[in-house]
Amino acid sequence: GKTIFAVGDSRALLEAAGIPMKLPEGEDDPGLIVVNEISKAAARRFIAALAQHRHPQRETDPPRI
Numbered sequence: 800g801k802t803i804f805a806v807g808d809s810r811a812l813l814e815a816a817g818i819p820m821k822l823p824e825g826e827d828d829p830g831l832i833v834v835n836e837i838s839k840a841a842a843r844r845f846i847a848a849l850a851q852h853r854h855p856q857r858e859t860d861p862p863r864i
Contacts, residue, residue: 830854
């Protein structure tokens, strides 16, 4: 449930690891920040997500990974 910040081609790494880009309900995952390049807006989103500490809505039973 920790925040993930993926930049550029790292999206492919997340996909290869089987990390879904959406929550099980189909909503955007607030703890998964995926951007093409680092910007002030992306950094702000990352900091806001980190402030949540964990994102329990990503957890499943049993765990996916």
